[in-house]
Amino acid sequence: MLPNVIVKAGAEKFMRRMVRFAGLGAEAGFRLTVTTGGCSGYSAEFTVEGTPRDGDEVLPVGDLNVFLPAESRLLLEGVTIDFADTPSASGLSFHNPNAGACGCSSSSGTSAQPPGVATVDISAIRRT
Template identity: 60%
Template sequence: MSFTVTPAAEKFIRRLLMFDGGPGSALRLAVSPGGCSGLAAEFDVETTPREGDKLVEVGGLRFFLPAESRLLLEGVTIDFSETPTESGFVFHDPKASSCGCSTEEPAESVAGE
């Protein structure tokens, strides 16, 4: 099991664990296919794993991961983005193909006169 957590995501996760958890708590991260990045996630701070979860430690952070999440996170970089309009985890998966759901508008073509 190998995934990376960026400094921005690490800071966010550590805050969650500090304010919502206690000793031995971990971030339960349930990842599923979907979303623009190819992955969608639900997360919560929990003190014990649920049935089927596995404890995974990355960079000193503890995660409870269901089986599907462990498969989907292989090789992924977890980042955290915060803008004035939204915030959340961003998953960079080198295995995923682009879905083409960019907010950029196509360049206008200029017809010759």
């Protein structure tokens, strides 16, 4: 079952560019693997792949295919995916309005992400 997830225009544009530049054909898609971890609650990796893997479901975002494995579908329920481009980092960001605040000391200070927000740096890109 596909999650109730919002993909903002900036994230869609980034995903679409990655798929287009990979040159893998019309059936290619952006595979997003999300796991639990870290203060934000999320750790994510993504690849551009020619076809979905066994167990993946395809989330259509316009004419873009986003391949989601089962564990990612569960974690993305209610999440908004966007693209952040700041002087210090660029990448996908995930906002879960239902996530609680982090209890560790590393999140204190003004530079910390708001509760439930994770960022995936573009250096995580891999082509398979």
